[in-house]
Amino acid sequence: MTRAAFRRFSGTVALLLSLMFASHAFAEGWPRKIMTSKGAITLEQQPQRIVSTSVTITGTLLAINAPVVASGATAPNNRVADSQGFFRQWGEVAKQRGVQRLYIGEPNAEAIAGQAPDLIIIAATGGDSALKLYDQLSAIAPVMVVSYDDKSWQELATELGQATGKETDAAKVVAQFSAREASVKKAIYLPPQPVSALVYGSDGKSANLWTPASPQGQLLQQLGFTLAPVPVNFAASFSQGKRHDIIQLAGETMPDAMNGQTLLLFSANQSDAQRLLTNPFLAKLPAVQSQRVYAMGDDTFRLDYYSASNMLNQLEKLFVTH
Incomplete structure (x- = not known):
């Protein structure tokens, strides 16, 4: 191969590699299409202001370091919930991160809109589902409908990680838990x-x-x-x-x-x-x-x-x- 031909070959290889990596980066980056039970939604960029209408899902979002700005709540000051109506197991984490309470129980579209979310997450079933407000909320921001009654919290964390660009955090917390789980199983x-x-x-x-x-x-x-x-x-x-x-x-x-x-x-x-x-x-x-x-x-x-x-x-x- 002549020197000129080698340069042309090298240039072609470099171009192909750059296209391949660019395509991979786009596929793994943004915009990102997310499949939900209500159909596909497209997120133009990584969410920065997530509102969780489900007090059940909020804990998993916090565990993967998703940027939750506000969450629905349950009745406060009881065995399972703190003064905010957030579950006690993660209430302190929510406080440290400044998560605001949207409402207690009955979902409120105005309260959700007031948080200027760029992604709204709704539970498909359960007492904390805001599915009846889906059409209203879709006019505010992309709405991701999530089921938590048919999967482990690890599977839920992985699904939410892919949707929010927190795949690495989700994989890390699942791996940490798996190691602890294996230890307990032996003990x-x-x-x-x-x-x-x-x-x-x-x-x-x-x-x-x-x-x-x-x-x-x-x-x-x-x-x-x-x-x-x-x-x-x-x-x-x-x-x-x-x-x-x-x-x-x-x-x-x-x-x-x-x-x-x-x-x-x-x-x-x-x-x-x-x-x-x-x-x-x-x-x-x-x-x-x-x-x-x-x-x-x-x-x-x-x-x-x-x-x-x-x-x-x-x-x-x-x-x-x-």
Whole structure:
């Protein structure tokens, strides 16, 4: 090859490489198309002012360092929420980052618009969903509809990371948790299997049973727990077909569905476990007769990085090997 031909060849290779890298950078950068259950949205640049209408999703956004400026809230000053109505497991992080409260409970489009968001995130299901305001909010900023009832918090973190340009942060926090999870799995013994994982109603007459698809169910299975199979007659009870994470139980259906050899109570402390143990309606359950009822902590109603980490700590305390 002559020197001139070599220069032409080198120039062509350099051009092809530059085009390849430019194409890769564009694909990985912005504008970015995000698929949602409401169709695709396009983000022209990386979001700088994210509003989360879902108090459940906010915790995962904070864990991946997404720029959340405001969030919906739940009723304040109780076992699960601080004075702002933010979940206690991440309320202090939100305070440090200056996250504003949008509203308590009922979504408010005016409050959302007042935050001048460049991305609005809505839960597809659950009590903190603002889906009914979708059309109104779409006129303010791109709206990303997210489901959290059919995936682990890690999967949710990955999805949100891709949408907000925080892929690296999401991968980092998932890896940190995975390492801790592996450590706990080695450190604990499993109580008698299978287990029923549930939220026990304050009235003692109702419960929500976590399914294998729920974040709680997935985390337990990752740790080696086996979820008790639900009787066939409960197959159509998945919260009227709207949710994948819970089966609603009430009255006479409770004992039949809470059939695990061990009961794990979520959004619960030791007093809740004791309350279940003394419920005469549930006295014949194998787990009750053997005193195998354990509380997973008040903050496990919704799992994010913070509450899931607390749950690992609780499991380690309860089932540590000697």
